[in-house]
Amino acid sequence: MRRNLIFILMSIEIMLNGTGVAFVAAGSRWGQPDGQIMFLFILAMAAAEVSVGLALVLRLYHLHHNLDADAANEMRG
Amino acid sequence: MEAAFYIAAIVAIVSTVLTITRSNAVHALLYLIVSLLAVAVVFYAMGAPLVAALEVIIYAGAIMVLFVFVVMMLNLGKRAAITEGQWMQGNIWLGPVLLSAVLVAEVLYLILRARLTESAGGVVDPKQVGLALYGPYLIGVELSSMLLLGALVGACHLGRPVLEKAEGRYDRNSDGARAHSGGNLIRAGARRAPNAP
Numbered sequence: 163m164r165r166n167l168i169f170i171l172m173s174i175e176i177m178l179n180g181t182g183v184a185f186v187a188a189g190s191r192w193g194q195p196d197g198q199i200m201f202l203f204i205l206a207m208a209a210a211e212v213s214v215g216l217a218l219v220l221r222l223y224h225l226h227h228n229l230d231a232d233a234a235n236e237m238r239g
Numbered sequence: 240m241e242a243a244f245y246i247a248a249i250v251a252i253v254s255t256v257l258t259i260t261r262s263n264a265v266h267a268l269l270y271l272i273v274s275l276l277a278v279a280v281v282f283y284a285m286g287a288p289l290v291a292a293l294e295v296i297i298y299a300g301a302i303m304v305l306f307v308f309v310v311m312m313l314n315l316g317k318r319a320a321i322t323e324g325q326w327m328q329g330n331i332w333l334g335p336v337l338l339s340a341v342l343v344a345e346v347l348y349l350i351l352r353a354r355l356t357e358s359a360g361g362v363v364d365p366k367q368v369g370l371a372l373y374g375p376y377l378i379g380v381e382l383s384s385m386l387l388l389g390a391l392v393g394a395c396h397l398g399r400p401v402l403e404k405a406e407g408r409y410d411r412n413s414d415g416a417r418a419h420s421g422g423n424l425i426r427a428g429a430r431r432a433p434n435a436p
Contacts, residue, residue, distance in 0.1 A: 168310060169267065171306070176274070179275065183282075190285045195367045198287050199379070202368075203383055214390050218397060219309060
């Protein structure tokens with residue numbers, strides 16, 4: 163199983179992109195602009211998510227000196 | 240137009256599968272960029288030119304550059320040049336280049352030969368999208384601007400101590416000769432004693 167934080171963020175991007183493709187395809191099927199507008203909102207959300215996520219990855223790397231997601235289980239959640 | 244859609248979709252699926260099966264982050268990022276460009280061609284073939292352009296500009300141009308910056312930042316040090324040489328060894332560049340060449344040929348064909356109006360579901364042009372975006376969806380635009388502001392503040396807060404530490408490490412030699420400002424911001428950074436006139 164992949165536990166690298168960079169790969170986790172990249173996979174989230176792939177999933178968001180897939181939902182965007184679904185929205186644009188549905189909007190194109192009915193000829194309405196709503197699908198493209200939802201893709202624009204997904205785009206803004208992905209940009210916000212990836213900036214905060216990569217800042218967190220940098221902090222974790224400076225704390226633990228690796229990128230394993232299991233290294234960040236100090237809260238015992 | 241349909242053949243262009245299916246070829247771009249196959250390129251997108253192949254490059255995405257190659258993205259999630261690579262073990263090296265830089266190779267995976269290369270395939271992910273190719274995947275996003277293929278999805279942009281898919282959008283263009285589906286009759287959504289505005290979203291296709293934004294996919295290239297924002298996803299492949301801004302977000303992926305952020306990823307590449309972070310991956311390169313995590314590899315700073317003495318061994319960075321060696322590992323960067325190892326990343327590009329062999330025929331690792333061949334896969335992304337071949338997939339991108341398929342996309343380039345397809346885009347050239349679409350620009351030179353085909354017309355956008357031949358797509359299946361009809362074209363939704365940017366004017367329609369803009370009118371709907373600043374009409375019924377205006378509150379969504381405002382909310383996404385607040386979301387981006389929150390992300391900006393959050394990223395600044397999370398990155399600040401690490402960056403200050405790194406800057407202190409690099410600027411130690413240049414800042415050593417400067418006097419402490421002592422609260423006097425006009426003389427901050429001047430090369431003289433703190434209590435000199």
